[in-house]
Amino acid sequence: MRRFFLVIVALAAVLAAAGWFLSAPARLPADATAGLEGDPGRGERIFLAGGCASCHAPEDAEGEERRVLAGGHRLDSEFGTFVAPNISPDPEHGIGGWTLAQFADAMMRGVSPDGRHYYPAFPYTSYAKMEMQDVADLWAFLQTLPAADVESAAHDVSFPYNLRRGIGIWKRLYVDDAFVMTHAGTAQLERGRYLVEALAHCAECHTPRDRFGGLDPERWMEGAPNPSGEGRIPAITHDALGWSASDIAWYLESGFTPDYDSAGGSMADVITNLAQLEAADREAIAAYLLALN
Amino acid sequence: MMLKAKTVTVAAALALVAPAAMAQDDFAAQLQARKGQFRIMALNLGVLGGMAQGKIDYDAERAQTAADNLVAVTSIEQSLHWPEGSDSFSIDGTRAKPAIWDNMDDFQSKWEDVHAAAMEMQAAASDGREAVGAALQNVGGACKACHDEYREPES
Numbered sequence A: 001m002r003r004f005f006l007v008i009v010a011l012a013a014v015l016a017a018a019g020w021f022l023s024a025p026a027r028l029p030a031d032a033t034a035g036l037e038g039d040p041g042r043g044e045r046i047f048l049a050g051g052c053a054s055c056h057a058p059e060d061a062e063g064e065e066r067r068v069l070a071g072g073h074r075l076d077s078e079f080g081t082f083v084a085p086n087i088s089p090d091p092e093h094g095i096g097g098w099t100l101a102q103f104a105d106a107m108m109r110g111v112s113p114d115g116r117h118y119y120p121a122f123p124y125t126s127y128a129k130m131e132m133q134d135v136a137d138l139w140a141f142l143q144t145l146p147a148a149d150v151e152s153a154a155h156d157v158s159f160p161y162n163l164r165r166g167i168g169i170w171k172r173l174y175v176d177d178a179f180v181m182t183h184a185g186t187a188q189l190e191r192g193r194y195l196v197e198a199l200a201h202c203a204e205c206h207t208p209r210d211r212f213g214g215l216d217p218e219r220w221m222e223g224a225p226n227p228s229g230e231g232r233i234p235a236i237t238h239d240a241l242g243w244s245a246s247d248i249a250w251y252l253e254s255g256f257t258p259d260y261d262s263a264g265g266s267m268a269d270v271i272t273n274l275a276q277l278e279a280a281d282r283e284a285i286a287a288y289l290l291a292l293n
Numbered sequence B: 001m002m003l004k005a006k007t008v009t010v011a012a013a014l015a016l017v018a019p020a021a022m023a024q025d026d027f028a029a030q031l032q033a034r035k036g037q038f039r040i041m042a043l044n045l046g047v048l049g050g051m052a053q054g055k056i057d058y059d060a061e062r063a064q065t066a067a068d069n070l071v072a073v074t075s076i077e078q079s080l081h082w083p084e085g086s087d088s089f090s091i092d093g094t095r096a097k098p099a100i101w102d103n104m105d106d107f108q109s110k111w112e113d114v115h116a117a118a119m120e121m122q123a124a125a126s127d128g129r130e131a132v133g134a135a136l137q138n139v140g141g142a143c144k145a146c147h148d149e150y151r152e153p154e155s
Helices: A002-022 A040-050 A052-056 A063-067 A100-109 A132-142 A164-174 A187-199 A245-254 A266-274 A279-290 B002-023 B028-053 B060-074 B104-127 B129-150
Strands: A074-077 A080-083
Touching: A002 A164, A040 A052, A040 A132, A040 A187, A040 A266, A052 A266, A100 A132, A187 A279, A245 A266, A245 A279, A245 B028, A245 B129, A266 A279, A266 B129, B028 B060, B028 B129, B060 B104, B104 B129
Parallel strands: none
Antiparallel strands: A074 A080
16 A cells, blocks of 8 residues: 555656646757847847737827837736737836847747746747747837836736646647648649748647647638637638638728628737738738648 | 426516517617618619719719718717617617727717718819819728728628
């Protein structure tokens, strides 16, 4: 009996150690950003495609206000409510004191400078697929934005989801830098895949999640419950949509559907961002959606 | 005996509930009216948008008619279309968010914005395809700004 008890205790200790090990933050290799110079002009495009302002600009910000990344946007989920933090260049309240390497760890590995895991409400599961040069360009662009002297608000998340360490195990399951569309046959499709899957994180809203909150690649872009309110986020696969490439590109530019309804909800901000990209980028996104069956 | 008492109780309860249930308004008329006005706008924008996109040939007269219609619809005073309780949490068949009634002033001002954009379109409609395209951006922005905050996605 005593033996049995000891075995159980030993096993529990091994499991706990394994769990601790498995949940440890994994940073990028130390030299991942070595020698990279960022170009702020190119970085603006990454900023727009990546939709940073949709979450990090204050709620209801319009026009130039969307470039003051003081945080405050609230994101509802079944695990609680997350509040996007201040990522302006303010050295105290924002991320002005960071290095490029620290920024890259946050964007691509979801790890903070002091080694904590970020919640995947910050869509690093998508940004993990970014190219390192684009991360450097984005970083250079973010430095050019106004500093905001506002403290980040706390998330409203309850036990056990408030234990960040557990996110480490989740990340092992769900953070993957491989593309879901495994074959992109043309340069345009490849560009579309990069925009959709890495930068614009369309799947974060349009793909349903499994019960642990991970995106289900088997139901890629097939529509999902609306996390904040009534209604559903629509499916945007080729068949479900039934739109032409120019219909999709026009929607992403103007907000108008083929029957001249106008986009709303969280898609409205996505369009405000994408409308500022070059037409070729919207056409590439359209090509990607048409290639989804 | 037992059963009968129960039936009587249920019947009495129903009698109490029924008038209340009947009094509850489904706002069918208001929903039809407000959706109808949006459909008229969509139809007329389709003409202007089709021309801006180059899908249909530009025709100054048709463009002007469509723009005039937009101005007419956006001139309609809205208060009768949006009675308290006709939101998506209270009734079926609507995508109007409860937030409208928490921010009625802002909602009304977004309606005035779309009216102002329609007036710009009215002034530009006869000036050619490019002018229509430029004015369309502001109209689209005004539609999107309201749907962004006050309309749920379709269910």
